[in-house]
Amino acid sequence: MIVYKIRLLRILFFLILVLGCQNQGKRNDFNKNIENEKKSSFFCSNFSCLEKNKNSVGTIEGIFRKYTPNKIGKGANHMYWDWELLLTDSLSVPIINIDTTTNISIYENKKVSIYGNLFHGIIIGNSSTMEEQRQSATGYRIDAISINIKK
Secondary structure, rough: HHHHHHHHHHHHHHHHHHHHOOOOHHHHHHHHHHHHHHHOEEOOOHHHHHOOOOOOEEEEEEEEEEOOOOOOOOOOOOOOOOEEOOOOOEEEEEEEEEOOOOOOOOOEEEEEEEEEEEEEEEEEEEOOOHHHHOOOOOEOOOOEEEEOOOO
């Protein structure tokens, strides 16, 4: 639902800017804004890069695979996620697909490039009450906007 709202807002913003641009000067400003947006995003393939870019939008590369639950400790063998991205340094980050209409299982065991939000915060549980805070886990999660297979 959020993805559709974001996409709709982007489309409306784009149409307003394009239709409102009557001269070349305004079009150049529009192109500069797009270039600045691209520059502000990040590209990561390892965990140290993710730590530097938490809570921002960018591209993350790795191997798309089924989530591998912990073998021991709290939550052992519990499937909190369906998918994760294995990074070059052998660490993995869970993935949530924002576009639930797309079957993302087609990316399994493939090298992919994911454009999305790199969320850092409470990823398991809820922070609304003290009781729930004890049952929460903080970490990283990729909220995937788009996924592309790398060659």
